[in-house]
Amino acid sequence: MILVFCDPGDVRKLWNAHYNSLSEDYRRQYDNVNRVHNMVLTYMSVFLQSMGNKLDNFDLPTLKTDLSLQSGVFREVQEECSIVVEDDHLRAKEFLNPEQKYAYDEIMRHVCIDCTGVFFIDGPGGTGKTYLYKALLANIRKLGYIALATASSGVAANNMPGGRTVHSRFKLPLTPDNNSLCRIQKQSGTAQLLRLAKIIIWDEASMAKRQVVEAFDRTMQDISGVALPFGGKIMVLGGDFRQVLPVVRRGTRAQIVDSSLRMSPLWSSIINLRLTINMRALTDPWFSNFLLRVGDGVEETVDGSFIRIPDDMVIPYTDKEKSLDSLIDAVFPSLEFNRSKSDYIISRRIYYSVDEAIDDKNGFYLLEFLNSISVNGLPPHYLRLKVGCPIILLRNIDPANGLCNGTRLICRSFQQNVIDAEIAVGQHAGKRIFLPKIPLCPSDDDMFPFKLKRKQFPIRLCFAMTINKAHGKTIPNVGIYLPDPVFSHGQLYVALSRGVSRCNTKVLVKPNENSKGDGVYTANVVYKEVLHD
Incomplete structure (x- = not known):
């Protein structure tokens, strides 16, 4: 995380200072010094690759033998093949309601006969779309196939085993147009993973701009060499068009509607195969x-x-x-009770950001002004926290381990340079992680006449959200x-x-x-x- 996000000045010094701590577990398992050395570098390489980086970009020792790949298999493929299939998800197909069962059977039929198809699972919240995805993923993986689970938001991705955000998995363009492609090289591990995938699930696709979906379609056709929608893959898109549509900055109604997947030329190939779930869980x-x-x-x-x-x-x-x-009081009835507890009051921490206008050569912008700026997507200058408070992550820190933009966590303890937190929801719920301070910039480059850079923990309090x-x-x-x-x-x-x-x-x-x-x-x-x- 330090290498990817914190831009350290002397990487080799950092390596030398902490190598003993990094290698401690491996030294207990192996006596061979070179093997331990390679195991540490390999582990670092796996994480760096998952974040679109590599060892060669840093002043680090080189691997004496390539242990990052086994038998020529790319890391991305290994990672997907190592996902553990849970028995509860395998048995989920036995408890599907009639509409879920129809969708499951139709998609599995295409999997078994190796027939291409693009499906859209349409249903409001509570209809069991995620439950259906889990059943599909588990049973397809049990057959030995690769099934990719992705979603437009980190929250939805964390609800599926092996889930990743579509931006981290497919390297989607941040500012797409009608001719965009994903940033995937044909010889890369991601390209090989996409070629081998039997099925791709994209949840909350209704939130994505149609240009993004179209860019992925063009990329899949290019990678696979198959001139069919999404390169001939079995594609399962899901979502709810009743929800908020893709965000178009200062867009008119016509522009927002035009950005919707329903307005895409692809919709004609999706609509004929769409499976609609129009029921809702009847708990209320x-x-x-x-x-x-x-x-x-x-x-x-x-x-x-x-x-x-x-x-x-x-x-x-x-x-x-x-x-x-x-x-x-209606939402947090325990706040009034906890206010009188001494440990609730004293276990607090304030973290201050380090702000700069990185292109302000003449020093026009005072530090007090930079500190006062509050921007969507950035943490505040004064970050006030206490043990037990809910927080939300603002960046994709480690998607493979559940640290995505939108992940909710609970603060457990505070250190000078890290926050100890616990993931609150999703498949990684209960996992303890350490969050570092990282440099952050607003996503909208034209928001200010200068480029703001704020070094702060990439979180905000999450008692309330938009x-x-x-x-x-x-x-x-x-x-x-x-x-x-x-x-x-x-x-x-x-x-x-x-x-x-x-x-x-x-x-x-x-x-x-x-x-x-x-x-x-x-x-x-x-x-x-x-x-x-």
Whole structure:
């Protein structure tokens, strides 16, 4: 992590200082000095390659023999073949409902007869899309095939065994256009992995810009030499077009709709093979039906787009401070109790960032000004934490081990240069990790007339998050604060559907000129042109 993110000045000095610690475990297993030396470098090489880097880029000793590959097999292929198939996932096919079973059987039929096909699994949250993916992945891997699990968000990727974000797996372009390709070399391990893959699952594909999906399609055809959609691979795309569409910075409605996968020329090849799951888990039938009506834009409205929030889900608005306190008490009922505990108060830490304008040769921008800047996607200058608080990761640190952008963690202890945290959800839940400070820059280069560089832990507190950041999450107690109405397609639906039931979902709406005397109303924005063919 230090090599990839922290730009150390003297790498060889770092190696010499810490080699004994790095090699301690291997020295207990092997007496051969050269073998231990190679094992340490090989382990480092595997991580560097997973982050798109390699040993040769740093001032490090060279491997005396190449142990990073065995029998000419690429590391990426080895990594996929080593995924352990869990018995629960193998047995999942026995518990599929009829619609899931139809989707499973149809996809497995294409796998068994080696027939190409592009499927779209369409269903709102709670329909069991992830459960279906796990059943497919486990049983296809059990047959000895390579099955790649990817998702547009780190949260969704962590819900699948071996899951990776599509950007880290496919090297997708960050600013795609209609002719973009993925940054994958034909002779690379990633290219070989894609050629060998029997099936590729891409969850939350509805969140991805169509240009990104099209870039992957062109890349797969180029890598495989097969002029069929996605190079003739069995492709399973999944998602929910009721949710927030791809983000187009300052985009109009027409531009946002045009970026959707449904507007892609590829959709004609997907639609004929699409499998639709239109059911929802009936743990709370009324809430499920209400969510579907909101998502489909058919809930009864007044003044065009304003819908009434059910009275038992509403936090009454009196004034801002008291109303917010009521919402917080509903979502975090233990905060008031813990406030009086001495260890809850003293186990706190403040970390300060190191900021600079890296292209400011004349020193126009004062340090105090740089420290005051708050940017989406960057941690704050003053990072205030306490043991037990929830945090969210802001960068892909180690996707193979669950450290993706959007991963939720719990702080366990603090050191001067690292934070000890525990992954809270997903397949890596419970794993303890150490987070270092790393240099970070805003993703939008034109946000400022200078390039801001902030060295800080790549995290933010996560007692609250934006609606867009909540994609893919299921939260036991949900509080939704709407000081202003939502402004884009699917935002209200995403916010409401994070909860598991009606009684555990509370909404606080600030009154405005559209408020009615007989209830609480808020806007529900739905672009129906992306919901129907």
